[in-house]
Amino acid sequence: MDWQFLEETFVSLIGALPLTIELAVTSICLGAILALLLALARLSGIAVLDWFARLYVFVFRGTPLLVQIFLIYYGLGQFPAIRHSILWPFLREPYWCAVLALTLNTAAYASEIIRGALLSVPHGQVEAARACGMHRMMLFRRIVLPLAVRQASPGYGNEMISMVKATSLASIITLMEVTGVAAKIISETYRAIEVFVVSGAIYLLINFVLTRLIQLAEYRLSPHLRPPPSSTRSTTEAVAAGDPQ
Numbered sequence: 001m002d003w004q005f006l007e008e009t010f011v012s013l014i015g016a017l018p019l020t021i022e023l024a025v026t027s028i029c030l031g032a033i034l035a036l037l038l039a040l041a042r043l044s045g046i047a048v049l050d051w052f053a054r055l056y057v058f059v060f061r062g063t064p065l066l067v068q069i070f071l072i073y074y075g076l077g078q079f080p081a082i083r084h085s086i087l088w089p090f091l092r093e094p095y096w097c098a099v100l101a102l103t104l105n106t107a108a109y110a111s112e113i114i115r116g117a118l119l120s121v122p123h124g125q126v127e128a129a130r131a132c133g134m135h136r137m138m139l140f141r142r143i144v145l146p147l148a149v150r151q152a153s154p155g156y157g158n159e160m161i162s163m164v165k166a167t168s169l170a171s172i173i174t175l176m177e178v179t180g181v182a183a184k185i186i187s188e189t190y191r192a193i194e195v196f197v198v199s200g201a202i203y204l205l206i207n208f209v210l211t212r213l214i215q216l217a218e219y220r221l222s223p224h225l226r227p228p229p230s231s232t233r234s235t236t237e238a239v240a241a242g243d244p245q
Contacts, residue, residue, distance in 0.1 A: 027102035035110035117152035
Protein backbone atom coordinates (compact mmCIF):
# COMPACT_ATOMS: atom_id res chain seq x y z
CA MET A 1 0.00 0.00 0.00
CA ASP A 2 1.29 3.43 -1.02
CA TRP A 3 0.03 5.65 1.80
CA GLN A 4 0.78 8.85 -0.05
CA PHE A 5 -1.27 7.65 -3.02
CA LEU A 6 -4.11 6.65 -0.65
CA GLU A 7 -4.08 10.12 0.87
CA GLU A 8 -4.16 11.81 -2.53
CA THR A 9 -6.98 9.51 -3.62
CA PHE A 10 -8.95 10.23 -0.47
CA VAL A 11 -8.66 13.99 -1.04
CA SER A 12 -9.83 13.60 -4.64
CA LEU A 13 -12.79 11.40 -3.70
CA ILE A 14 -13.83 13.67 -0.83
CA GLY A 15 -14.19 16.45 -3.39
CA ALA A 16 -16.90 14.39 -5.10
CA LEU A 17 -18.70 13.61 -1.83
CA PRO A 18 -21.11 16.60 -1.95
CA LEU A 19 -22.54 15.38 -5.27
CA THR A 20 -23.05 11.88 -3.86
CA ILE A 21 -24.83 13.21 -0.78
CA GLU A 22 -26.90 15.60 -2.90
CA LEU A 23 -28.05 12.76 -5.16
CA ALA A 24 -28.98 10.60 -2.18
CA VAL A 25 -30.79 13.32 -0.20
CA THR A 26 -32.72 14.65 -3.21
CA SER A 27 -33.86 11.22 -4.39
CA ILE A 28 -34.78 10.06 -0.87
CA CYS A 29 -36.84 13.19 -0.13
CA LEU A 30 -38.66 13.18 -3.48
CA GLY A 31 -39.07 9.42 -3.31
CA ALA A 32 -40.65 9.65 0.14
CA ILE A 33 -43.34 12.01 -1.16
CA LEU A 34 -44.07 9.80 -4.15
CA ALA A 35 -44.01 6.67 -1.98
CA LEU A 36 -46.60 8.14 0.39
CA LEU A 37 -48.86 8.96 -2.56
CA LEU A 38 -48.48 5.43 -3.94
CA ALA A 39 -49.21 3.89 -0.54
CA LEU A 40 -52.33 6.03 -0.17
CA ALA A 41 -53.38 5.00 -3.68
CA ARG A 42 -53.05 1.34 -2.71
CA LEU A 43 -55.20 1.92 0.37
CA SER A 44 -57.71 4.28 -1.23
CA GLY A 45 -60.15 1.60 -2.29
CA ILE A 46 -60.34 3.17 -5.77
CA ALA A 47 -59.66 0.44 -8.31
CA VAL A 48 -57.91 2.66 -10.88
CA LEU A 49 -55.49 4.14 -8.33
CA ASP A 50 -54.91 0.76 -6.71
CA TRP A 51 -54.01 -0.99 -9.95
CA PHE A 52 -51.85 1.93 -11.13
CA ALA A 53 -49.84 1.76 -7.89
CA ARG A 54 -49.59 -2.03 -8.14
CA LEU A 55 -48.31 -1.82 -11.73
CA TYR A 56 -45.82 0.91 -10.81
CA VAL A 57 -44.40 -1.09 -7.91
CA PHE A 58 -44.26 -4.25 -10.02
CA VAL A 59 -42.33 -2.56 -12.85
CA PHE A 60 -39.81 -0.61 -10.78
CA ARG A 61 -39.14 -3.38 -8.27
CA GLY A 62 -38.92 -6.01 -10.98
CA THR A 63 -36.34 -4.29 -13.20
CA PRO A 64 -32.73 -3.35 -12.37
CA LEU A 65 -31.99 0.22 -11.41
CA LEU A 66 -29.18 0.34 -13.97
CA VAL A 67 -31.65 -0.45 -16.76
CA GLN A 68 -33.98 2.27 -15.50
CA ILE A 69 -31.14 4.81 -15.56
CA PHE A 70 -30.23 3.84 -19.13
CA LEU A 71 -33.85 4.03 -20.29
CA ILE A 72 -34.33 7.49 -18.79
CA TYR A 73 -30.98 8.93 -19.88
CA TYR A 74 -30.68 7.39 -23.35
CA GLY A 75 -34.27 6.42 -24.12
CA LEU A 76 -36.37 9.51 -23.42
CA GLY A 77 -34.32 11.66 -25.78
CA GLN A 78 -35.41 9.48 -28.72
CA PHE A 79 -38.96 10.85 -28.54
CA PRO A 80 -39.43 14.18 -30.40
CA ALA A 81 -42.34 15.11 -28.13
CA ILE A 82 -40.02 15.03 -25.11
CA ARG A 83 -37.19 16.87 -26.88
CA HIS A 84 -39.59 19.72 -27.70
CA SER A 85 -41.28 19.79 -24.30
CA ILE A 86 -40.57 22.01 -21.30
CA LEU A 87 -39.05 18.97 -19.57
CA TRP A 88 -36.18 18.63 -22.03
CA PRO A 89 -33.86 21.19 -20.33
CA PHE A 90 -33.96 18.89 -17.29
CA LEU A 91 -34.04 15.47 -18.98
CA ARG A 92 -31.00 16.24 -21.13
CA GLU A 93 -28.89 16.74 -18.00
CA PRO A 94 -27.29 13.61 -16.47
CA TYR A 95 -27.89 14.90 -12.94
CA TRP A 96 -31.66 15.18 -13.29
CA CYS A 97 -31.89 11.87 -15.14
CA ALA A 98 -30.07 10.20 -12.25
CA VAL A 99 -32.29 11.93 -9.69
CA LEU A 100 -35.42 10.88 -11.60
CA ALA A 101 -34.30 7.25 -11.87
CA LEU A 102 -33.28 7.04 -8.22
CA THR A 103 -36.51 8.73 -7.10
CA LEU A 104 -38.78 6.45 -9.12
CA ASN A 105 -36.90 3.38 -7.94
CA THR A 106 -36.84 4.16 -4.23
CA ALA A 107 -40.51 5.22 -4.31
CA ALA A 108 -41.50 1.72 -5.43
CA TYR A 109 -39.74 0.06 -2.50
CA ALA A 110 -40.62 2.71 0.07
CA SER A 111 -44.30 2.68 -0.85
CA GLU A 112 -44.59 -0.94 0.27
CA ILE A 113 -42.80 -0.09 3.53
CA ILE A 114 -45.16 2.82 4.16
CA ARG A 115 -48.22 0.78 3.18
CA GLY A 116 -47.28 -1.94 5.64
CA ALA A 117 -46.70 0.67 8.35
CA LEU A 118 -50.10 2.26 7.71
CA LEU A 119 -51.80 -1.13 7.91
CA SER A 120 -50.02 -1.88 11.21
CA VAL A 121 -51.62 1.08 13.02
CA PRO A 122 -53.87 -0.44 15.75
CA HIS A 123 -57.52 -0.17 14.77
CA GLY A 124 -58.48 0.60 18.36
CA GLN A 125 -56.50 3.84 18.33
CA VAL A 126 -58.19 4.91 15.11
CA GLU A 127 -61.61 4.20 16.58
CA ALA A 128 -60.71 6.10 19.76
CA ALA A 129 -59.67 9.13 17.69
CA ARG A 130 -62.93 8.99 15.76
CA ALA A 131 -64.84 8.80 19.03
CA CYS A 132 -63.07 12.01 20.11
CA GLY A 133 -64.49 13.75 17.06
CA MET A 134 -61.37 13.94 14.88
CA HIS A 135 -62.11 14.41 11.21
CA ARG A 136 -60.35 12.27 8.64
CA MET A 137 -57.45 14.63 7.87
CA MET A 138 -56.71 15.33 11.52
CA LEU A 139 -56.93 11.62 12.31
CA PHE A 140 -54.33 10.86 9.62
CA ARG A 141 -52.03 13.71 10.63
CA ARG A 142 -52.11 13.25 14.41
CA ILE A 143 -52.67 9.52 14.90
CA VAL A 144 -52.08 7.37 11.83
CA LEU A 145 -49.04 9.09 10.30
CA PRO A 146 -46.93 9.38 13.52
CA LEU A 147 -47.57 5.73 14.39
CA ALA A 148 -46.85 4.65 10.82
CA VAL A 149 -43.57 6.61 10.76
CA ARG A 150 -42.50 4.82 13.94
CA GLN A 151 -43.31 1.43 12.42
CA ALA A 152 -41.69 2.22 9.08
CA SER A 153 -38.44 3.69 10.40
CA PRO A 154 -36.39 0.43 10.56
CA GLY A 155 -37.34 -0.70 7.07
CA TYR A 156 -37.14 2.77 5.60
CA GLY A 157 -33.71 3.21 7.16
CA ASN A 158 -32.49 0.19 5.21
CA GLU A 159 -33.93 1.68 2.03
CA MET A 160 -32.09 4.96 2.66
CA ILE A 161 -28.81 3.08 3.09
CA SER A 162 -29.47 1.21 -0.16
CA MET A 163 -30.07 4.49 -1.97
CA VAL A 164 -26.77 5.92 -0.77
CA LYS A 165 -25.01 2.94 -2.30
CA ALA A 166 -27.17 3.12 -5.44
CA THR A 167 -25.85 6.60 -6.21
CA SER A 168 -22.68 4.87 -7.41
CA LEU A 169 -24.61 3.86 -10.56
CA ALA A 170 -24.89 7.53 -11.54
CA SER A 171 -21.27 7.35 -12.67
CA ILE A 172 -22.48 5.27 -15.65
CA ILE A 173 -24.05 8.42 -17.14
CA THR A 174 -20.95 10.61 -16.68
CA LEU A 175 -21.69 12.04 -13.25
CA MET A 176 -18.49 12.57 -11.31
CA GLU A 177 -19.63 11.48 -7.87
CA VAL A 178 -17.42 9.29 -5.66
CA THR A 179 -17.52 6.21 -7.89
CA GLY A 180 -17.18 8.28 -11.06
CA VAL A 181 -14.05 9.99 -9.75
CA ALA A 182 -12.72 6.63 -8.56
CA ALA A 183 -13.17 5.16 -12.05
CA LYS A 184 -11.36 8.16 -13.55
CA ILE A 185 -8.41 7.73 -11.16
CA ILE A 186 -8.23 4.00 -11.94
CA SER A 187 -8.19 4.70 -15.69
CA GLU A 188 -5.22 7.03 -15.14
CA THR A 189 -3.22 4.99 -12.62
CA TYR A 190 -4.38 1.36 -13.09
CA ARG A 191 -4.39 0.97 -9.28
CA ALA A 192 -7.86 -0.39 -8.72
CA ILE A 193 -7.39 -1.96 -5.30
CA GLU A 194 -6.22 1.17 -3.50
CA VAL A 195 -8.84 3.39 -5.15
CA PHE A 196 -11.74 1.05 -4.45
CA VAL A 197 -10.59 0.56 -0.85
CA VAL A 198 -10.72 4.32 -0.31
CA SER A 199 -14.07 4.74 -2.09
CA GLY A 200 -15.53 1.83 -0.14
CA ALA A 201 -14.34 3.40 3.10
CA ILE A 202 -16.07 6.67 2.17
CA TYR A 203 -19.38 4.91 1.51
CA LEU A 204 -18.92 3.01 4.77
CA LEU A 205 -18.41 6.27 6.64
CA ILE A 206 -21.52 7.83 5.09
CA ASN A 207 -23.66 4.84 6.00
CA PHE A 208 -22.19 4.71 9.50
CA VAL A 209 -23.33 8.30 10.12
CA LEU A 210 -26.68 7.53 8.51
CA THR A 211 -27.30 4.47 10.69
CA ARG A 212 -26.53 6.50 13.81
CA LEU A 213 -29.04 9.15 12.72
CA ILE A 214 -31.65 6.47 12.04
CA GLN A 215 -31.09 4.93 15.46
CA LEU A 216 -31.44 8.36 17.06
CA ALA A 217 -34.71 8.92 15.20
CA GLU A 218 -36.03 5.52 16.30
CA TYR A 219 -35.10 6.34 19.89
CA ARG A 220 -36.93 9.67 19.72
CA LEU A 221 -39.98 8.10 18.12
CA SER A 222 -40.26 5.25 20.65
CA PRO A 223 -40.43 6.78 24.15
CA HIS A 224 -42.69 3.95 25.31
CA LEU A 225 -39.84 1.47 24.79
CA ARG A 226 -37.38 3.34 27.01
CA PRO A 227 -37.00 2.24 30.64
CA PRO A 228 -38.33 4.87 33.06
CA PRO A 229 -35.53 6.90 34.70
CA SER A 230 -36.71 5.97 38.21
CA SER A 231 -36.52 2.23 37.57
CA THR A 232 -33.10 2.58 35.99
CA ARG A 233 -31.85 4.56 38.95
CA SER A 234 -33.28 2.15 41.52
CA THR A 235 -31.78 -0.83 39.68
CA THR A 236 -28.38 0.87 39.68
CA GLU A 237 -28.65 1.65 43.39
CA ALA A 238 -29.68 -1.93 44.16
CA VAL A 239 -26.70 -3.34 42.30
CA ALA A 240 -24.37 -0.92 44.07
CA ALA A 241 -25.81 -1.95 47.45
CA GLY A 242 -25.29 -5.64 46.69
CA ASP A 243 -29.03 -6.45 46.60
CA PRO A 244 -29.53 -9.62 44.47
CA GLN A 245 -32.89 -8.24 43.32
